[in-house]
Amino acid sequence: xxxxxxxxxxxxxxxxxxxxxxxxxxxxxxxxxxxxxxxxxxxxxxxxxxxxxxxxxxxxxxxxxxxxxxxxxxxxxxxxxxxxxxxxxxxxxxxxxxxxxxxxxxxxxxxxxxxxxxxxxxxx
Amino acid sequence: xxxxxxxxxxxxxxxxxxxxxxxxxxxxxxxxxxxxxxxxxxxxxxxxxxxxxxxxxxxxxxxxxxxxxxxxxxxxxxxxxxxxxxxxxxxxxxxxxxxxxxxxxxxxxxxxxxxxxxxxxxxxxxxxxxxxxxxxxxxxxxxxxxxxxxxxxxxxxxxxxxxxxxxxxxxxxxx
Numbered sequence: 001x002x003x004x005x006x007x008x009x010x011x012x013x014x015x016x017x018x019x020x021x022x023x024x025x026x027x028x029x030x031x032x033x034x035x036x037x038x039x040x041x042x043x044x045x046x047x048x049x050x051x052x053x054x055x056x057x058x059x060x061x062x063x064x065x066x067x068x069x070x071x072x073x074x075x076x077x078x079x080x081x082x083x084x085x086x087x088x089x090x091x092x093x094x095x096x097x098x099x100x101x102x103x104x105x106x107x108x109x110x111x112x113x114x115x116x117x118x119x120x121x122x123x124x
Numbered sequence: 125x126x127x128x129x130x131x132x133x134x135x136x137x138x139x140x141x142x143x144x145x146x147x148x149x150x151x152x153x154x155x156x157x158x159x160x161x162x163x164x165x166x167x168x169x170x171x172x173x174x175x176x177x178x179x180x181x182x183x184x185x186x187x188x189x190x191x192x193x194x195x196x197x198x199x200x201x202x203x204x205x206x207x208x209x210x211x212x213x214x215x216x217x218x219x220x221x222x223x224x225x226x227x228x229x230x231x232x233x234x235x236x237x238x239x240x241x242x243x244x245x246x247x248x249x250x251x252x253x254x255x256x257x258x259x260x261x262x263x264x265x266x267x268x269x270x271x272x273x274x275x276x277x278x279x280x281x282x283x284x285x286x287x288x289x290x291x292x293x294x295x296x297x298x299x
Contacts (some may be wrong), residue, residue, distance in 0.1 A: 001223055001225070002197075002223055004175070004197050004223075004230060004238065005197075005199050005223040006170070007235075007236065007238060008234045008236055008238050008239070009225070009234070009235070009236050010233060010234075010235050012231055012232055020235055022138065034221060034222065036198060037173065039173070040173050041236075044175075045235050047236060047238050048238070049235065049236060059285045060137050090197065090221075105236075112209075112211070112212065113212070113223070113224070114208055114224045114225065114226055115225055115226065116205075116224060116225060116226045116227075117227035117232060118203070118228060119228070119231060120225060124231060
């Protein structure tokens with residue numbers, strides 16, 4: 001699971017109102033390079049939940065992203081920022097670990113890169 | 125990539141070894157999968173450099189097709205762990221990156237506007253009534269640009285009406 005996917009996942013247990021973002025417990029993280037597409041990264045920037053991304057990246061061992069979402073001007077002027085964003089979003093893979101609901105503490109296990117978001121009968 | 129090439133690659137994918145009837149599992153054939161995604165990209169520009177989600181991805185045929193057509197990011201969702209294992213193998217075999225998520229798509233709320241396009245071959249509702257409409261409703265909530273979905277011919281008008289009236293579609297077409 002990469003952070004681009006984590007950025008859209010939340011806890012859907014019945015009654016939970018504060019299920020985003022899921023905290024990452026990283027067991028095994030691997031890095032796989034993919035081609036850098038600056039236009040795509042620029043396009044994604046506005047759509048991301050920034051705090052979720054920064055915290056998620058940190059949990060996976062990558063602390064290079066700025067704490068606060070930078071001004072959009074940086075997208076044109078700073079290629080190294082775009083490359084960091086690219087790396088965080090697309091090149092870090094959580095292979096083993098868990099996604100944890102911030103409200104209930106419920107753990108959604110991640111095995112072989114696949115998070116299991118299936119709810120138990122009493123959670124639906 | 126040429127259509128024939130795409131069709132050929134999809135034809136080599138592993139499919140369900142023990143399809144689960146209650147989930148309406150069956151492979152999306154390479155002929156239709158290749159044409160569906162090829163049209164989505166060539167006529168509408170909805171695949172290359174886009175974030176594509178595959179709802180009910182099964183063994184990953186549509187996901188792999190999207191990745192081969194250079195989607196920027198592909199995420200496959202399915203409820204069945206065996207299918208997801210096969211899908212993972214398929215992605216590795218063709219050397220494409222796909223994130224997979226195990227879930228009940230009708231109970232999963234995805235945040236934000238990250239997904240551009242949803243592609244899917246959903247259950248038709250022959251086992252669980254209304255499954256096709258549940259998948260369509262979920263897809264319409266998630267996709268910021270377009271949904272490409274396979275349905276029974278007999279339901280064409282019903283689906284078009286529901287998409288326009290209930291699911292906030294700007295337009296609905298049979299391709």
